Amino acid sequence: MAKLFSAEWMTQFKDAWNSDPEIKDKLAEINFNSTISWGFKDEENPRGIIVVENGECVRASDWAGETPDWDLRADLSDWLKWVQKGIGMMGLGAAYATGKLKFKTGDYKSMIKDPRMAGPFVKTFGILQQIGADELG
Structure with a gap:
């Protein structure tokens, strides 16, 4: 298994994203384009990043100064819990409401109210459990 948010892990995430029609195809229907990063609350910069064009993840790598949408x-412990046990819509709402999941950039409330985006967003968290991860070194 790859280290969480490493370039290798992000590439596995990209491949899983693109192979899931409930993510890729649904986001293509709304011409979704975005730069999305992941990281830890106690760090200034994100660790990993993907670039999505018309629903398809076209690049995945270590964060290299890009400005994410x-x-x-x-926290690492929460990410690893979601990797091991998964998380659904209710769990994501609770994680956001309690501050376990933060959006340093992006508007969670408007996204989650749009079913065209909410469904694929929740599915991306399923990828965490699907590909797994090692703790950081």
């Missing part, structure tokens, strides 16, 4: 942050 969406920047999702949580």
Whole structure:
């Protein structure tokens, strides 16, 4: 298994994203384009990033100074819990409401109210459990 948010892990995330029609195709229907980063609440910069064009993840790598449209942050322990056990819509809402999941950039409330985006967003968290991860070194 790859280290969480490493370039190798982000590439696995990209491949899983693109192979899931409930993510890729649904986001293509709304011409979704975005730069999305992931990282930890206690760090200034994100760790990993993907670039999405018309629903398809076209690049995944270590963060290299890009300005994300969406920047999702949580503590390592929470990310690893979601990797092991998964998380659904209710769990994501609770994680956001309690501050376990932070959006450093991006508007969670408007996104989650739009079913065209909310469904694929929740599915991306399923990828965490699907590909797994090692703790950081």
